[in-house]
Amino acid sequence: MPIARKMADFIEKSSWIRKMFEEGARLKAIHGADNVFDFSLGNPNMEPPEEVRDHLEQVAADPAPGLHAYMPNTGYPHVRKAVADFLGREQGVAITENEIIMTCGAAGGLNIVLKAILDADDEVITPAPYFVEYGFYADNHGGRLVAVPTRPDFTIDVAAIEAAITPKTRAVVINSPNNPTGQVYSAQNLAELGQCLEKKSREINRRIYLVSDEPYRKIVYDNIEVPGVFDCYADSVMATSYSKDLSLPGERIGFAAINPAAGEKQQLLAAMALANRILGFVNAPALMQRLVALVQGTSVDIAEYDRKRNLLCNGLDRLGYKFIRPGGAFYLFPQSPIKDDVEFVGALQQERILAVPGSGFGAPGYFRLSFCVADQTITDAMPGFEKTIAQFQ
Template sequence: MAISEKMKQFSAQSSWIRKMFEEGAKLKIQYGADQVCDFSLGNPDVPPPPQFREILQETARDTTPGQHSYMPNGGLPWVREAIAARMSTEQGVTIDHGDLLMACGAAGALNVVMKALLNPGEEVIVLAPYFVEYGFYIDNHGGSAVVVHTDGEFNLDLPAIAAAITEKTRAIIINSPNNPTGQVYDGAAISALGDLLEEVGNRFGSTIYLISDEPYRKIVFDGCVVPPIFQLVRNSIVLSSFSKDLSLPGERIGYLAVHPQADDKTALLDAMTLATRILGFVNAPAFMQRVVAELQDVSSDTSIYARRRELFCSLLADIGYQFLAPKGAFYLFPKTPIDDDVRFCALLQEEKILAVPGRGFGSPGHMRLAFCTDDQVIARSAAGFKTAFDRARE
């Protein structure tokens, strides 16, 4: 066999999100796209803000020599200054452009962080339900993912996290607003988590970093506020992208920032800069760096997601599904009416509805529904959701 045994194994375990997306493509060919209700992929359909097109065209017209040349691996300094200024306000801590690197999306940023932090066999805690790619990113760099479940309402379970920390623990990844649950961790819980990591790290003579993955920070509902990580946890790394709040997932543009007072900050940033190069990213896309630098205070119209959340929650509640209304992001994570989430998603598929089984996020017995799709698709799905619900309970 030409491919590695590890990749054969990964292929078998690969993302349920993509599997269901591909099943949806087959259904659309068979029945027509207007007959399929596809809630599988978190692919924002809300258009970028109007300012994006204006800046895009203005940037494209700039013929100054060197606009598309190589640059420092960490990104264009003036772009980093723009993002650092916005983050300083957001985080309540003064951030210098040297504390920040541009990245090829949040995924690229996470790989850079893992490359810089991990020795073979070291551990990173991930909190279930979690974005499945975390495990692959950690493995990419010789580490092991240690899965810890959140509590019954998808909040941080500090005793469970404490029990999972060992001498090999190098970091914990949190994702808030969360994919797939939409949960937002409150500031008190994050502060307590930071204290725990500091205390245990001191005991082991090591630093355990809190890594906050925040691409959904600006997509929140009902006045919810996402706490500033840097104000709460000193040994922390915040990373994000413009994929969700500017609706630019295909452009692969993001960034990471290290707390200005983090342990070994300079060495860590140097390692991340080198990792950006040797992982083959070299630098984040030059053109999009210049575009997003001018868009720090704008975002897509998130009121559209708020409207869809209300529509979807009402529809599912009327049928009898059990779920927590998301505080942010654009996902619902209901319990499936039977324990076998894969079987239930197959019942939905028979109704031309695409949902992702919760086991793909480390939490069987649930399903993820992405509501970054037209209101009419959500409304049209009601009959199918009820039929599958009734069949499952027969």
């Protein structure tokens, strides 16, 4: 075996995803990319806002010395201060640069917090459907992901999470607005989760962390507010990125914020900074740190995504697809009209529509559509969606 057994296993298990993408690439080669309706990727189709592009030119041209050198593993102090100031205003919490670590996107942030807290064989609970990478992130650091189904409306089933907590539980990872469902957890739902974690932490005599993955926080519709987790539970950490709201996913810039009320937070901060260093991130990319400090609060035009959401939801609703209308993010997670979601996604491919089976998110019987695509892609795909559902009715 030329590679680690575990990695060979991971590659093997994800081979169906690869085959699906290969089939997509094959369709594009045959029909032309414009004639394939690709709803499979969470790669924002919008460009970064003009303000961001202007500031990028500015920071790239800055002649001051030392701007590409190493800085503290946690990031530039002035950048962390800008992030803390905005976060404090946004969520009404008293947070400082000392609770912020700049990271290589939310993925980097989640990995450093899990490395900081997980002992061997620790359990990490997440509501399912869930972003499939969480399983890898827990495993990276010796942990094990435990998926606990949500309620049918994709909100957190707190009683089920409580029942899943064992003496090995170290963290609960949530994601709101959610990938793949678009669900935004209410303040009430989060408060119940917080109470549950307080009670169970006492019971197992161990700090259970709440880790909140929030890259879609700014992408919400119908004036929904995304409640912060800091109010609902002290031992919480937020990880996020500028990938989605500034359309910069390739640049790998985000941050992790530790709840100012977290217990022994200095140790947590030191462990996360060390994890950032030794996992090989070292620090978040310097230039992008300096960029995001200048554009706090900026985002792409959410109305664009809202229009796409409505276009897709209204279209599919008319055709008889069943789904929960997403309150945020740019994903729709309809029920598969047949039990076998992989088969249904295969049938959509016959119509040159690319989607991801719910099985890829721990939720068979559903499929995910990303609507961060051109409006035309949505409208042009409708006949295909219609033909496919008709086959199974």
